[in-house]
Amino acid sequence: MGMTLTEKILANHSGRDRVSPGDNVWVDVDVLMTHDVCGPPAIGIFKHQFGEDARVWDKEKLVIIPDHYIFTTDKYANRNVDILRAFAADQDLPYFYDVGTDSYKGVCHVALPEEGFTRPGEVLFGTDSHTCTAGAFGQFATGIGNTDAAFIMGTGKLWVKVPETMRFVFEGKKLPPYLMAKDIILQIIGDIGTDGATYRAMEFAGPGIKAFTMEDRMTLTNMAIEAGGKNGVVEPDEITEEYVRSRTNHPYTKVYSDPDAKYYSEHYYNIEEMVPMVAKPHSPDNKATVEEVEGTWLNRAYIGSCTGGKLSDFKAAAEILHGNKVKLDTYIVPATTEIARGLETETHFGIPLIEIFREAGCSIGNASCAACLGGPADTFGRLNSDEVCISSTNRNYPGRMGSKQAQVYLASPYSVAASAVTGVITDPRVFIQETVI
């Protein structure tokens, strides 16, 4: 019997020839990532457990990326960044992307690939549930808590229960021009539910996966957690290799699923036949086609986050916002500083994306998690009352983006931009004329 990609990586990292779902194994960790919300308590536990003078197990493998509560006057939030800064200095950490410096990055899950930490065949843990994003690169990547992170800081190891794997097979050659990876993952989560992949790996595969860019794949694996998945993963190929090699010279070994690997279940989707989707309030699995909810009243639009704040997400939004004015308060938040620079250098019909957004009347924020998870009261774009928002982010549970009176519809950047222009939920096919049959 063969093994899945996820099983193979866990076997390789636990010194075993093979593992099976349900096995508890101790794995060697290649990269540990933490940020300003969970880093300080993890550091506190590390010091408490290993001693004030303890050193981290391998400073080359610990990456600290403050991104959550950055542009705020909240004294506790700023104190937390100070704790990271002191720890990074004390431990002489080479990979600390400090606030207010040229090295500041923004959202960790997009910064990790940009900085070359998402490498095929490796094991990455992060103190954030969307750490599963890195599975797009053929890495085993999952979110953990502060205690587990502290344990890794001291030992370089963590126990993992080997998950069963659900396989999502994409058929078809290319994505229709109005469709984004976000629509596909919202469809999948809607089909299997927010606990449909609990304790399992979600492997995205099939001939259609070639139609997905690295950023598209990151959108798929990013939301594996919204179905309860332990990790999301895509086999590495030439698209992966091209991206990773442009970012790092670090060696890695690609790992693939065996043809006779055993899967918990297989699910087939023809990407050429799928349609724009939303998740209605208040759950990521509360699915509807955009067509079904078209005309729904809104007063806020938001494009940003690890899920929907990548350069390709803004290029998509700019296609629709070009030459139009928004009717909603529309917030644009690039995930990272590299993407923020991209908004100035990337063009659509010769116009920089940032100019298109300004002309359309959008508010543009600094690279960070911003209002995706609400945050302190002065967070850019936060829903502070009973707003009805369409958003390219990842969660819409009560209160996720701020006030629990607010309502959030999750959608692709195309659908968010189309809705921002009309003021009500709108199918992007209205704007992407050439595709209307």
Add this chain to the structure above:
Amino acid sequence: MTQAKKPIKGKAFVLGKNIDTDQIIPAAHLVYSLEDPEERKFYGKYALSGVPAAESGLPKGNIPLTREGMTESEFAIIVASDNFGCGSSREHAPAALEIAGIKAIISPSYARIFYRNSVDGGFLIPFESVEDLSSRINTGDELEIDQENHLLKNLSQNTEYPIKPLGSVADIVHAGGIFEYARQNGMVPKRKPVTE
């Protein structure tokens, strides 16, 4: 730290399904220190404050876990429907519940990171019930969890329900968390005495 194998007694606090970590501890409150003895009390004050009022303390609703002006709850055992703790990886979620005074949770299913954090951090014990008990137990019922016999006893209604054995995490739960477990197994050195 959770006590190994002893019966766990206390009042029930009942919730529905998909109680995510933003409802357990809203993100705006994640800024407080978990180490500072005074600051950490905020977590007890705000635990479950993100749950919409009508769904907080079922079946009646409109019951906060922690009363206005308090930092500890009168309730000790949460009874919830499926997928408790879904959403983010914040360990502040099980920590907040522990600080509020929650000793255990009874739910048919958990999101895996919340479950793992509860166990590895030794904050509280996440028991899996065989059936969804959230519509059979009322907020305020006196409960007793019999760990030896894998039973949840409702002393107010004189009923009892089976709960599942802890399985592969039992050793970590009974050690009191991953560090204590690792020390018992020689994976982490014994803690040095703290010198002032």
